Amino acid sequence: MTAEIYHVLRSDQFDRPFLNDLFDITNKLRQISRTKRGADYLQTLMSNKRAMLYFTQPSTRTFLSFMNACQILGIKTSEIRDPHTSSEMKGETVEDAIRTFSSYVDLIIMRSPRAGLADRIANLLDETPRRVPIINGGSGRDEHPTQALLDIYTLRRSFGKTGGDIDNKKIAMVGDVQRGRTVRSLSHLMRHFENAQIYFVSPDSLKIADDLREYLKNEGVEFHETTNFEEVIPEADAIYMTRIQDEHDTAGESKHIDYSKYHFTHDHLKILKKDAIIMHPLPRRQEIDVKVDADPRAKYWRQERNGMWTRVALIAKMFNLHKDITEPYGV
């Protein structure tokens, strides 16, 4: 039994019992969904609920992943993906827009280029007579909590097969570790695992931000910073690749960085541990050679699919459907 979570806003809301519970639900969900009868049963669980997907920042995978997660639970969805079609053109504030969504639906899933917006909106709705839960599907450079959930799930599921958990494992996060919000959100969760170590591998100009460094020190998470990728590969239990986040450039500074040193090539497979795994939040550019995809240690496509299932589990948990999934009736 874990603490209930109303809104999902930041990865630091999740503790280890929460993660354990969530991943139990995820595994059970996948199992139930394997038969038509089971999949039909899951759709009855939230058939009376409606969700709004409000994505004002371009997104394919997070959007589709949530959309399909809703469908798996029988939730009906509405979407805004392009703010130009909405009444923001008529001068409405985002606060009023989201309060409007809350008039119609039971759950709001939002992604925004603005850091902190999801928090602010959640606070606002808490003050109204029609409070509905918010899930932060990515807010600016600061947080992407559901990405962290699927990353942890993927790590555990992969390590589980070799008889372990994330405790005592070495995770290399590679590339633009400064501006990638998935790196931030995942790093925050590392404190829940004993003796897990992080290697931040990046060009000097893209090292982690001071606040994250401070956070990890305070939480006692062991971490290392290096510019040398090839030295880290043979040590790592997981390689977490990221693309350069040049949409956050202020003056085209990414162009002056030699990012090719932070690409995972086909040759790197030779120096990678036999049971290590390669992850990527996707989309990728050239960070991982497509020839790597066929190697069984490449887990990024599974990771993506895990994202849908952990999101199904998260929504089910938010709406207290834990028992309906772990002890389903007659399915």
Add this chain to the structure above:
Amino acid sequence: MTAEIYHVLRSDQFDRPFLNDLFDITNKLRQISRTKRGADYLQTLMSNKRAMLYFTQPSTRTFLSFMNACQILGIKTSEIRDPHTSSEMKGETVEDAIRTFSSYVDLIIMRSPRAGLADRIANLLDETPRRVPIINGGSGRDEHPTQALLDIYTLRRSFGKTGGDIDNKKIAMVGDVQRGRTVRSLSHLMRHFENAQIYFVSPDSLKIADDLREYLKNEGVEFHETTNFEEVIPEADAIYMTRIQDEHDTAGESKHIDYSKYHFTHDHLKILKKDAIIMHPLPRRQEIDVKVDADPRAKYWRQERNGMWTRVALIAKMFNLHKDITEPYGV
């Protein structure tokens, strides 16, 4: 028992028995939807129907409100919100486009910047072997009949709590009463209530159009026109605020108007009657101070939600499901 309505095009189609009937359905619907079993039942009513939402004018709330209304009744939806993704780029006429929609769906809900378009399309479909009902979700400056329904419902529901109906009430419509189509559609319906009075409060340059003035005179609806908002506030039973409709400007004329005199401020709450209500079709800009939102007389957020429910009722009524809702079997 009221006259059947096939298409919903203009607010003057609705008479008082129709409104009574519709609002009975609305109230019953809300009651049924409170349990999961009830909400699931409602979704069976039109589970075999499909609707098209064809919105070529930007809209958030009307769109979402109809979308969610469809979902409540189990109707499956398709949408076009951006004409650029459609075959209008290939030179198709709007008549052909809508005839196409009628090939696939059982109901077309449309919003357009063009006055009279919904009427024209309804006439066209009436001549074809595949007639389907049209709901006008807003057509240019002239009509927004479903907005009028939710406005009347909100007025009655609020006045009902203080023991009355709209008869004998004073409604102030404030702001751009010239170009706001919600003002037109609502004013038309005022003729159904005895001794209801309208106060049009606006700058001189935004007074009501001649045809509306003529209409109200012919129908014997008492109305007053004034530029002085503060004088009207203490008299009114309902204050209906509107934003300036500058999208209809021909040469930026709105910029020269001091609209701040037609803003409802926090101080105005002091001179407002104890049981009066404040409404707004939304979206708002600065017409109503956000600090007003917390006052129990501010009804615009409820009004918005009422919009979804009256639209559910309207669709159900168009498809003759009256009895399935007022006398549901086994729910």
Add this chain to the structure above:
Amino acid sequence: MTAEIYHVLRSDQFDRPFLNDLFDITNKLRQISRTKRGADYLQTLMSNKRAMLYFTQPSTRTFLSFMNACQILGIKTSEIRDPHTSSEMKGETVEDAIRTFSSYVDLIIMRSPRAGLADRIANLLDETPRRVPIINGGSGRDEHPTQALLDIYTLRRSFGKTGGDIDNKKIAMVGDVQRGRTVRSLSHLMRHFENAQIYFVSPDSLKIADDLREYLKNEGVEFHETTNFEEVIPEADAIYMTRIQDEHDTAGESKHIDYSKYHFTHDHLKILKKDAIIMHPLPRRQEIDVKVDADPRAKYWRQERNGMWTRVALIAKMFNLHKDITEPYGV
């Protein structure tokens, strides 16, 4: 019993037994859907499936037709219609994008301006552990196989009423027969019918491409090429009109063509055979006078609706639901 088809990529995949089988399913589907009970039954067939509609080329009718086809079978859908909202903005390849879709859904329906893309993607997915079927909803100038299905279905259904099939019939394809992919896809299927003849009627500069001419010769399909439309009208059993495909212009060459000679006017009805039919893949511009619509020989609106039903049948057939439709239990 016909060969199974996994992906639907090109019209040359369909043989005559396949077509016969598909049209039997189509007819049965339409019959079942006439009652609410039947329509509800159809929605149970694929209630556990999810589809992705990936349309990066403007489309109204093909999109809506597939969308509604999915809804008829209970399939839940996600859509991308505007590539600007997707992660292609972040530099993702289309291969990675579609592999992503395959992580979430059970079926991908795609339309693209690029010839051959659907084939390439299908090959790619065949190599992955998560293979899902692809339906080509139109790829550049080369193929539009489901359009060919609905065209054949419309021809047979219309001729069937006068006691025949497509064997021995004369089909005139009129207009831009060079660049219209519906013309290509339909022409390919003509080889399955005995003694069917094609008349290609077009300006000299828009004659059929060499590869199609070659194909028809090799397959022994009789065809004629002419610039004289009025000579062909009285001979034809079906007139298949097309619009000028000026989106494929390289230097505005369409402007120099007098396309009016390839318009079907109201006067042409007089010289058209009594039981001939007029078709058009739509959208139309001026190729067919709107006054022609009321003539019983004008079948293009039915053709459009046939498109939805043949697509329902196609999807059902791909997922081996043949028997659930032709021998439904208790409906």
